[in-house]
Amino acid sequence: MLLLLSCCERLTDFFISQCGLPETRRSWYIYALQTRISMFLSTAGMMLLGCLVATPYQVICFLVGILSLRRRLGGYHAKTPLRCLFLSIGVSILCLSIVNSLVQYSLSILIWILFISLSFAVFNSSPYSHPNCPLTPDELAVSWIKAKHILIWNLFLILLLQIFFANSNCALYCEMGIIAAAISFFVSKFKEVKSS
Template sequence: MKNGFVPREDREIYAYGLHLGIIMIINFITFILIGLFFKMVKESLVFMIFYIPLRTYAGGYHAKTPTRCYFLSILMILSVLLAVKTASWTNSMVIGMSLLSGITIFALVPVEDGNKPLSNSQVIRYKKVARMILAIELIGISILLYGGYFNITLPMALSIVTISIMVILGRVRNKLNVIK
């Protein structure tokens, strides 16, 4: 930006994009380090791979500051890895929580953030893309679960559960902000 490659009127946009990119890299490294600490790098990666695309289009709760977002993300991955490591799960439980969370997401997406309202055409597009990603993920969970890859399907399912919670929290926050 200093060498004049970016037009002046676009510098703020590029700076914001660079800032977001740095935050994403820091989050990614943190998730990997937490995965290493718990000896669950594969589970951490699977969770991220399934969480990020759907969350991008589903929307939902967003922390008010990047710092709060970072610490909530750490709490989220710690909770997921702890649930994978310590809880006793069955195939029926994975299918049940995936379907229930999937229905919730399907019904409520997209959930806008107050700082980033969507146009009518964006709402239609985000809904369609979120539902398509959700369908692919649910089919993936079913196929892998049937194939005996339980250790991979659990973080996949928990990503859908986590997103359903974020979508519900986002809806509640939006309703409360309208009331105020």
């Protein structure tokens, strides 16, 4: 993963020199670029291996739920990109398997209950800024408002999926993605409180 870090450093230096980006945020740019590349690899892995457990459109619904909200909420970050890759793939396969099992045993109401309770908990929680990517109070407030807007839009998406694609259980997969993002957020908040 040192190769990834050195590539990100070179790309960041190139953009700073060519685009006039402020040098003071160099470490933040490197971290952001590294996480974007890691996210792309993780998403590709989650998509490919997730199709072993669920259908492609169910995996896409799960990814829409988790990725759209996770970016704004923040949440648990693995210490290395490789650990992030394996953890992301493991979480997605676990979540997709849970949905399959609950649907098979007609217990999908548990997903709805968990989804609704975690959505309320996210709305009533305070924002979180990851230590590797600290945000100013203004940036944090804007990001938190966007996270709440994304959650509301995801609620509408789930409603549409439930109305038009009820037989495929796509809404449940989208909900499970949101549940995974919310759990990641609360794990980070717990670690922050524990370390304080």
